[in-house]
Amino acid sequence: MYPQTYKYTNDHEWIDLATGRMGVTDYAQKQLGDIVFLELPEVGKTVKKGEQVGTVESVKAVSEIFAPVSGTIAEVNAGLAEKPESINHDAHGSWMVAITPADPAEAQDLLDAAQYAELTK
């Protein structure tokens, strides 16, 4: 269900530490329902762990996206913003931004796949 190679937050984001790419989890997309809108930051923006990096909106709700780690926005997936409904079909393949981590030690606080699965049980 949850890729073993990713790390997860209590706020339902995933991050692939190998590439810095992040998105929201399958659990999050199910809670939101039909996703219709995505607001993403500019490349180069610096973010702190737990700070808002964007917004994801479904027909019925608005949800903030938080940075799993501190760092700099290295990439933004503009294609996904054009087709935000992709998140409903493949949440773990739908990366929103890539973050270049400022402090690799921060990643130690993140959940692994088993811990995240337990959290959302």
Place this chain on the structure above:
Amino acid sequence: MAVFAGWDMPVEYSGLANEHMAVRTRAGLFDVSHMGQVELAGKDALAAVEHMTSNDAGKLKIGQAQYSGLTTPAGTFVDDLLVYRFATDHFLFVVNASNMGKDFAWITEQATPFGDVSAVNTSARYALIALQGPAARDVLQTLTDVDLGAIACYWFAHGEVAGVRATISRTGYTGEHGFEIFTPPQSAVRVWDAILQADRSADVVPAGLGARDTLRLEAAMRLYGNEIDDTTTVLEADLEWIVGWDKGEFIGRAVLADQKARGLSRRLVGFEMVDRAIARHGYDVYLDGAKVGTVTSGTKTPFLKKAIGMAYLPVARTEPGTEFEVDVRGRRAKARVVPLPFYTRPKG
């Protein structure tokens, strides 16, 4: 599931957008049994109904229904409702579940001076199932002897559906062709299952409160608590078509007549977002930098795939094309007034 007015309600079944699209292209089935029913009967029933509702119930033939307002002396809404004429001196009100308690108290109070009329809360006698969408008639026709093609918009007929006693009403809250079916509660599940199994090729899907809200928004149908309440007048809500000016006195008429003569200060409009953003219920609306109101309803809807909404604006600025701003979580996003409704079903 979500609790709404004391009812455990399905928000969505297979997904809001899927259900919304099914209603626009095939058919969706809604359980709206939470809606409240009040019946007024007696020789003076018509006079009482004319007194407490804004539309002209005297124009209703037996077997016909109308959208109306249950008005306050200020010309605002106690509730909005459908008024059905069951017989010369027998009417059925269908009201919002969330208002049922206050509505029934208000209706009873208004009816009492009329003498020969009794108001009865009959909500427990009816389950209400809505089948909405272009395939609704063909699907339902397989389950009833009532000639559905002969039921015009806002008319109803009594008969049976799937062997169950039912009143079939050509009404709905989706902007789509369809029917609402009143049945005894103990038989409602039988009717529900029969409709879902009637015609597998039609692919009727169960639809929840979520799709009901986005469908009615596209059709610009007002929602009590959003567009209308006891602070908004019938005219401000741009519903003059439910004011029976010719029928004489009714509660709130004087205020409405005065408002019509002097002109409104604000009116409900429809809008589309110009900037890339979604305006939602409660977001503040700005004109020339000043806050002038709030968004009453708004989202990006599944069929039109546009961020749309409704809001009250100063009447001088309600012309289609007028631009204003919505505060979307701290950012001002541009919106433009457009004519209502957003969606009209294709004729034919």
